[in-house]
Amino acid sequence: MILRWKYPVLLLGGIGISNVGAWVYLIALNLIVLNETGSPLAVALLYILGPVATICSNAWAGSLVDRLNTRRLMMGLDIFRAVCIALIPFLPSLIYMYIGAFVINMANAVFQPSSMVYMTKLIPKKDRQRFNALRSFINSCGSLIGPSIAGVLFWLGTPYTAIHMNAVALLLSAFIILLLPNVDQTKEEAEKQRFTWKMIRSDFRVVLRFCKGAPYVAKIYLLFCGTTVFMTAIDSLEAAFAKGVLLLSDTRYGFLLSVFGAGIIIGSMINSLFAKQLAVNRLIGFGTTATAVGYLVFYGSHHFHVAAAGVFLIGFAVTFANTGYVTFYQNHVPVKVMGRFGSILGIIEAVFIVALTALVGLAAEFATIRPVGLLSSGGFFLLGFVAVKAVMGSRRGKYFSENVVTNAS
Numbered sequence: 001m002i003l004r005w006k007y008p009v010l011l012l013g014g015i016g017i018s019n020v021g022a023w024v025y026l027i028a029l030n031l032i033v034l035n036e037t038g039s040p041l042a043v044a045l046l047y048i049l050g051p052v053a054t055i056c057s058n059a060w061a062g063s064l065v066d067r068l069n070t071r072r073l074m075m076g077l078d079i080f081r082a083v084c085i086a087l088i089p090f091l092p093s094l095i096y097m098y099i100g101a102f103v104i105n106m107a108n109a110v111f112q113p114s115s116m117v118y119m120t121k122l123i124p125k126k127d128r129q130r131f132n133a134l135r136s137f138i139n140s141c142g143s144l145i146g147p148s149i150a151g152v153l154f155w156l157g158t159p160y161t162a163i164h165m166n167a168v169a170l171l172l173s174a175f176i177i178l179l180l181p182n183v184d185q186t187k188e189e190a191e192k193q194r195f196t197w198k199m200i201r202s203d204f205r206v207v208l209r210f211c212k213g214a215p216y217v218a219k220i221y222l223l224f225c226g227t228t229v230f231m232t233a234i235d236s237l238e239a240a241f242a243k244g245v246l247l248l249s250d251t252r253y254g255f256l257l258s259v260f261g262a263g264i265i266i267g268s269m270i271n272s273l274f275a276k277q278l279a280v281n282r283l284i285g286f287g288t289t290a291t292a293v294g295y296l297v298f299y300g301s302h303h304f305h306v307a308a309a310g311v312f313l314i315g316f317a318v319t320f321a322n323t324g325y326v327t328f329y330q331n332h333v334p335v336k337v338m339g340r341f342g343s344i345l346g347i348i349e350a351v352f353i354v355a356l357t358a359l360v361g362l363a364a365e366f367a368t369i370r371p372v373g374l375l376s377s378g379g380f381f382l383l384g385f386v387a388v389k390a391v392m393g394s395r396r397g398k399y400f401s402e403n404v405v406t407n408a409s
Contacts, residue, residue, distance in 0.1 A: 014176035022167030023146025028162035053105035054350035065339025078174035086167040121183040133271030140264030224325040225349035231382040263315025281391035287321025289384030299373030
C-alpha cells in the first residue's frame with residue numbers, strides 16, 4: 001500500500017507546492033499592479049488574461065501534449081514559468097508586465113492538460129477517485145496557506161520578494177516531477193513529427209470524431225465546463241456583494257473566505273475517506289446542484305451567518321462535483337487523445353467564461369448586484385438539474401459501474 005502510493009504522494013506534494021506558489025504570485029501581482037496604477041480595472045484585466053490565454057493556446061496545446069513526453073513537458077513548463085516570473089520585477093513598464101503575465105498564463109494553459117494526462121497514466125483506475133479528492137484537499141489547503149505566506153513575505157520584504165519565492169517554488173516543483181517515473185515510453189516517433197497547421201486541423205477532426213463516437217462522454221465534459229463557467233462568472237460578483245451589499249468589514253470578509261476553505265477541506269476529506277462508497281454519478285449530480293444552492297443562499301442572504309452557510313456549502317459541494325467530473329473524464333477519455341480533447345473543448349469553456357463574466361459584470365453595473373447574483377445562480381441551478389438527469393437512471397449505469405472497462409489506458 002505504501003509503495004503503491006509513493007509516487008502519487010510525491011505528485012501531490014509537487015501539486016501542493018505549485019498551488020501555494022500560484023496563490024503567492026497572484027496576490028503579489030495584484031498588489032504590484034494596484035500600487036502602480038491605483039485602478040481596480042487594471043487588476044481586473046489580470047483575471048481576463050487567463051481565459052484569453054487559454055483561447056489563444058488551447059487550439060495547439062493538445063497537439064503538443066498528446067505527442068510529447070508529458071513528464072519532460074511538465075518539467076520544461078515549470079522551469080519556463082519560473083524564469084518568466086523571476087523576470088517580472090525587472091520589467092520596465094506595466095505593459096511588459098501584462099505581456100509577461102499573458103505568456104505565463106499560456107504556459108499554465110498547456111501545463112493543465114499535460115498534468116491531467118500524466119496523472120491519468122500514473123494513477124491506477126481504482127485509486128483515481130481518492131487521488132482526485134486528495135488533490136482537491138491539497139489545492140484547498142493551498143488557497144488558505146498561500147495568502148498567509150504572501151502576507152508574511154510582504155511583511156518581511158515587498159511583493160517582489162513574494163514573486164521570487166514563487167519562482168523558487170516552481171523550480172522545486174520541477175525537481176519533484178524529475179523524481180517521478182516516466183509514463184510515456186513510446187513517443188519518440190510522435191515527437192519527431194513536424195508541428196504544422198495541417199496537424200492541428202487533423203487533430204480537431206480527431207476530437208470531433210471522438211465526440212461523435214462518444215456523445216455521452218462529451219456531454220458530461222461540457223456539463224463540467226458549464227459548471228466552471230457559471231462559478232467563474234458568479235464569483236466575479238462575490239467580493240462586491242460581500243463588501244458593498246452585506247457591508248462586511250475586512251476582518252469578516254477574510255473569515256468568510258476561511259469558511260469557504262473549510263468547506264473545501266471537509267468535503268475533500270469526506271471524498272477521500274469514503275471514495276469506495278461514493279458513486280461517481282452521485283458525486284456529479286449532488287455536487288453540481290448543491291453548489292448552485294450554495295450560491296442561491298449566499299446571494300439571497302441579508303446577514304453574515306446566512307452568507308457564511310452559503311459559502312461553506314459552495315466549498316463543501318464543489319469538491320464532490322470536481323472529484324466526480326474529473327474521475328469520469330479520466331475513466332472515459334482515452335489518454336492518447338486526452339490532451340487534444342481537453343484543450344479544444346477548453347476553448348469553448350474559455351470563450352463562455354469571458355462572455356458570461358462580462359455579461360454578469362455589465363448587468364451588475366447597470367442593475368444591483370443581488371438580483372444579478374440570484375439570476376445567475378438560478379441559471380446554475382438549472383444546469384444542476386440537467387446534470388442530475390444526465391447521470392442518473394439505469395441506462396447510464398454502464399458508464400459509472402466499478403467494473404466498466406476504462407478507455408483511458
